[in-house]
Every structure is written in structure tokens, then in C-alpha cells.
Amino acid sequence: MRTTGALVALCLGAVLYLAITASVWRHRRAVGARALVLLLLAGSAWTLFAAAEVGAADPQVQERWGDAKYLGIVLLGPALLVFALQYTGRRPHLRRRWLAALAVEPVVVLALLSVPATHDLVRHVPDDAPSGVYAYPLPGPLFWPVAVWTYLLVVAATIVIVLGVARVARPHPWRATLLIGSMALPLLLNALYNAELLFTGDVDPTPMGFSIAGIVLVWGFFRFRLVDLVPVGRRQVFDRIPDGVLVLDLLGRVVDANPAAGRLAGRARGALVGAVAGEVLPALHPLLRSTAAGESATGSEVLPAADGVRRDVEVTISPLPDDASEPSGRLVVVRDVSAQRSVERRLRELVAERQTTIDTLQRGLVPARLPHVPGLDVAAALDPAEAETNVGGDFLDLRAVGDGRWACMIGDVVGKGAGAATLTALARHTAVALSGLGWVPSRVLAAVAAAVAAEEAVGDPDADPRFCTMALATLEPVPGGAEVVLSLGGHPRPFVVSASGSVTEVGRPGSLLGVVDPPRLHDELVRLRAGDALVLFTDGVTETRRGLEPFGDDQLVRLLGSLAGRSADRVVRSLVEAVRTWGEPHGAAGGAGAADARDDVAVLVVAVPAG
Template sequence: VWTAPAEVAHQAALRSSMRSLGLSGGPTHQVTPGIGPTLATASAVGGETVVLPLVARNRVIGMLTLGKPTDEHFRQEILELAEDLSRRAALALDNARLYSERTAISQSLQRSLLPPELPTIEGVEVEVIYRAAGEGNEVGGDFYDLFPIRDGAYGFAIGDVCGTGPNAAAVTGLARHALRLLAREGLSGPAVLERLNSAILDEGARSRFLTLLYGEMRPQEDGSAELKVVCAGHPLPLRLRQDGSVEPAAEPQPLLGVIDDLELYEQTVTLDPGDVLLCVTDGVTERREGARMLGDDGLADVLTTCTGLTAGAVAARIMRAVERFASDAPSDDMAILAMRVPGLHKD
């Protein structure tokens, strides 16, 4: 605390103010670097100036300056109020900084759990839309991936790990990277997921259950695309035909990370020219407005209106419909993966 001018009788109150902040020194004690200009200004104006450090976790993160242009002194109750205000301000500033750092770390980690870019597949349109819930300060459990396996074959996945935060992120990272590694070893879809299931269970207490849709896609010379899919506890993929009909493209099977001995099987789906395969996470199908839920039927109804649209337009229309279904901000992450085989004639 610094006064200009000041009387010896009043300096005792100012020293008491500093002691309550855990600082030592007299009234001319410099509490933080860069205080010189403030004191110079106060000296030029005259009167009394009180400078209180903003201390958070034993670090000075700023200062609070109060001044009067007259020789009237600050009363003791004003000094005590200023001390309380400085403590509250320091706590608020420190919490804001911690929140900002946590958000930046979470967003960086979230980006690292998603593929930086999707490969271009000749003869197949692909579009992904991902929306994180909340303010981005928690790592979500939704993820997707699309990657080459071998010449002419591609793996795709969309999944949802139970929960959020570091444990969910650990399982998400394990799942995405294990999928790529196992698929490129030449294993079938069921074998890939069964080994991934064992790896998740090996995590012990940190393990989280995982719903996952995994498939392998191979474009064909006749313009179609052959898919082999396994749906482990995940919302079923929907197939949109050129005539506007919509049907599930897989059957439900057990999710991962719960039981040890899984017996999964894959199903073969052929996308003809003009067909669309739509894959989503449960943040889409479980979108709620009061007691109403979009559900699988609601999603299928929206998809029937997408005949003839590109994969990008399909994904965008689905997301708009989901956002319009409820006025509140989403409480769960949402991921949409749309794959379309273009028609034989130019769309």
C-alpha cells in the first residue's frame, strides 16, 4: 500500500491491510512489477492511493488500486472492504484462467481423438458432422473414423464411449487406434471388434462400455459399393434407397466392454447407385423436447426426404432437423456419418 501524502498515524492501518494479505514491508512496499507508473500517476494527482495485490495460490496476478484526489484518508472499514474485494477478484480471475486452460486442453484432446481429415474415396461421397455438447470444456465420448485398409477397401466406424472426461477419452483413443491397427492386419469385422472388446476389458476399473458401428467398404466396378458391417450396441445404420424407402442396414448386437466372450457376426449390404447409408450416435436419436424424443422412427422420417441429395446435403438436413426438434442446447455429443453412392447419371 502506498500513500501520497500520508501521515504516520494512518500508515498503521495500511500496514495492517498488507499483513492480512500475507505480505510484509512498509507502506512503500512494491507489491508487483509494473506498479511504478501507477504510483507516479498517484503522486502527480496527490491525495491517498491504496494498492492491493491480487494474490491467488501464492502468486500475484494483478493489483487493485484505489485513490482519492484529496488529502482525505480512507477509513478503516473501506480498507477492509477493499481487501475483501481484492481476494474475491483474485479468486475470480484465477478461476477464469483455469477454466480457459481446461477448455483449451479439452478441445485439443478432442481434436486429437478425431481424424484430421477424411480420405477421398472414388465412387463414394462421404460427409461427417460432429457437434460437441456443452461449452467444450469436457472431452466427449463420441468419435468417428474412415481410413484405407488395403487397395480398394476402406474401414469406417462411428462410436460412443459411456461418459465424458479423461477415462472416456482413454477408451476413445484406444478404440480408434486399435480399429485401424487390427483392420490392417486383415482381420474380419467381428474379429476386430472382439479383440477391441478384450482390450477394453483389460483396462480394468478404468474401462467404459462402448457402442460401435464398424464396417468395411469396397466400391465395385458396376458403380455400387459393398459393405460388411457389425453393429455392437450402437444405433442402427439406415439405408436410403433411390425410391425413398428407408430400412435398417444391420441388426443389433451386444455392446463392447461388458462381457468377455462375444460372438459377433457381420452383415453384407450393397449400396446401389443413388443409395445412402446414414450412421449417427445416440445424441441424434435421443434428442428430446420435453417428453418427446426424435428416436429411430423420427430419424427415418427425416431421411426419407433426402432422396437425390448429396452426402453433404443429407448430413446437413439431418442436423438441421435434430436442432429444430428441440429448443434447448443439446446435452449429448452428436456425430453424423453419411455415405452415398452417386447415381449412374450425373446428379
């Protein structure tokens, strides 16, 4: 009969199995954890049912508990092999058909034991076995095939782990030896017990051996997290990572490297091991030399490649501490950022090209310098809302059109960007050319409207409709002032500021250009006297908002009245400054509408000097 001490040991082993199984289950998402749980459950069943078997007095009861013990025996081998494959990163080998094949033997053995007619093919207790003592079961014809199959699975799992451990065993030889020895222990004990070469009486030491192996596996699984002995992701992460990785000792010699590092150095990975890192990759030598063993560092270097192409790399150096937190080496990661640097350089080139295009188009919206008009003071400003990132829709111009006459214009094209710039050029140059023929402003604007409509007709039918507004005036200096013929194509009415400070709207409103055919346009004669100023502007002046409140006509009139008698340049600068100041965000004064509401602003002033 079993001694109380041995029985207690088996029971404690079963409890220990269940405890560590629960611990592993909490980390079941880790690689290999589920297979390890199945392995521990199999060991628990073997240990628990073995304790019940040897603790029973009735031989038939012993037999039933011994049969139940096979639930753990037949599952242990497949579970261990699956764990070993996952543990060493060989998941692709675990295909469904192989898992199904591994399940065949446990199902067959358990089925044979559950059917009385086939039960004795595996094992049986003699009918004359005495009660009160342990009844040694007799092996059936299939006992040894089942045992050998289990041995083969355990041996295969051990080989898989040994091969994986061999790659990283040098830094941790005692841990590797302990892991391999713990896996071989239960196999050896079971073989000796079945061959009756152990003097343990009726105690099968195999479950105890698997208890030791399970503890070691779990210890390695959680304490070292599959990194120190067999990094599960070593092939997937270390070998296949696109960045070059070098592991250096304290003398700067390479003790491990991945294939990417070999490609950067132009050598096979094996040829790097044992070499000095600063010699195989000379560009890294200054950074390695200036970084102490326990320090981290980053830097950018240029590596010459074997094909003659220079490679931009980013280098990261990290210390590798040992178990006592003392520096034992360094980890060097070399990332090839050549493609990124090339994209960055190309992006800078594109930004520069785009800015050049924007500057060119922007210059086409306003003359670089206004011409001198005898007897008149003229000034203008064009302030796009996004001068550095886009082309605005506002434009202005002042040109001599012959016989002492001048054409001045200001306009606003719907939209922004290259499309708006194209329409601006069409409207502007059409107006300049036809004004030179002596046409009155209304006739010129009608031709501009027709040109815009024709351009729209051949444009993209899915694009937003395009049109523009324009104020066009012909100027003719006369003694004591100037005569202005003004026509408005959907544009805000200009103001005349007298020398006394009164502000008057002038011009008759007309149709948008490119929308109505034929457009309704009118010519109006405006006489400017000494001290008067004609102020033309785009809608960005009055529609610029502070929160929900626009700058508005009333504020514009008050501002212009305060600038009576000032130079054209002073009027332009003051007006643009006031509008831009108004459009700056001022906190929460208007809730969500308090955001900056900038728009293009264009102003053209023609003044008659007072004296």
C-alpha cells in the same frame, strides 16, 4: 431538614438515570453497553436512596436508607472500570478472575452493613441524633478504606479512558476534554464533601455529579458511537486490518495511517504522518490528483515493494465530511490483491491448458479431414454436447485398409472426459489396426470387446463400469456402387436411403462391447447402388429431447427420406442442425422435463453419386 427543591432534584436525577438506563439497554449488544447499564443502575440506586435518606425525618430510617445507598456506591467503581476497559478496546484484560476480584469489595461491604455486629465498622448514625433534621453519619474504621478503594477504581477507569482518548483527541479536543472532565467531576465532589470542604449542608452532591457524568457518557456512546473519541475497535480494525489505510487532509498530507500502510510504503507508521501521500506511495499520485476532495474513486495500481516484488493493489478513495457535511479530508484504503491476481492468472493458465488438452483429445475422436474414397461421397460430423468444457464419448473414423478397401466406424463410449477419451482411443486404434489385417468386422469388434474388458479389469474397482458401442463397416467400391460388410456391437442400426426416398434399417443388432464375453456379433453384406446413402449415427441423434419428447426414429426416417439424392455433406449438416434445433429449450412445453437435453451427436454418411 432537606429543602423541597434539593429533594426534587435528587428524585428527578434518579428518574433521569432510569430513563437513560432503559435507552442504553435497548442497545445492549453494543460494545460496553452492559457495563454502562450496570454503571447507570448503580448511579440510580445511589441517587434514589440518597433522596430517601435526606427526606426521612427519623434518624434510624435515614440510616437504613443510607446503608441501601451503598449498593450503588460499591458497584459504581467496578462498573465504571469495566466500562472503560471495554470502551477502549481492552477486553482481553477482563478475565473472569479479575471480574471476581472486583466483586469481592462490594460483597464484603454490603455484608458488613447488613449485620448489626459489623454495621458500625463502615458508618453509623449517632444514637442521640435529633429527629426532624438530617443526621450526619459518623465514619467507621472501614469508611475511608472503602472510599479510597472506590476513588482508585474511578481514577483507574479515568486513566484508561484518558489514554485511549489521547490517541484521537487532536481532531476533537473539546469532546475529549468534556468526557474526561465529566468523569472527574463526581470524584472531586465526593472527595470535597467527605472532607467537609463544600458548603452544601446535608446535600451530598456526588449523585448529581454522577448524573452529569452518566449523561455525558451516554451522549458520547450514542451520539458518536465510540468512533469520534475512542473507536472501540481501533486496535482490532484499524491497526490490525490487513488493508493499508491512510487518513489524508485536504492538502493530501497523511494525518493517520495503520501499520499495513506503513508496510506497503516501506516506512514506519509514524514516519508517514505529515508526509504527502503521493510522495510516500507515488503509484497513488495520479488517482489522488484526479479525484476531487468530495468525490469517491476506485482504481487498480501496481506498487513496487522494498523486496523488489511488485504488488497489485486496489485503491478506494472516500471523502471524509465534517459536522457540516463539508469535505475535511479523504480516506484511502489500499488492498493488496497480489495473491488474488496471482490465483486469477494461474486459473487462466489452467483453463487454457485444459482447453488445449480438450482440443487435443477432441481431435483424436474424429479425423481432421476425411480421406477421399474413389467413387464414393463421404462426410461426417462430430458435435459434442459440451465441446468447450468436456470431451465427449462419441467418435468416428474412416481409414484405408489396403487393396481398395476402407474401414469406417462410428461409436459411443460410456462417460465423458479423459477416461472416456482413453477408452475411445483404445477402441478406435484397435479397430483400425485389426481391420488392416483383413479381418471381418465382427472379428475386429470381438477383439475390441476383449481389449475393453481387459482395460476394465485393471481399472479402478470403485469406478463406474466402462463399455462402448460401435458400428464397423468395410467398404469396397465396385462399378455402379459399393459393397459394405457391416457389424454392430450394441450400436443403433444404420439406415440406407435409396435414390427413390425409401429408408431401410440395415445390420443385425449385436452385444455391447466390454460387457458380454464372448459378445454376439454378426456380419451383414449391404450393397449400395447409385443414389443410395448409408447413414451411420450415434444414439444422441434419436435420444435428444425437447421436453419429454425424443427426436426419435420416426422423425429421423422422415428427415432422411426428404434428403434422398442429396450430397453426403448436405445430409450430415441437415441432420445435425435438425437434431440441435430439436434439443433447444422451448419454454414450459413439458414442465420440468422441458429443460435442454443435449447429448453428443456423431453422424457418418457414405453415399454413391447418382450419375
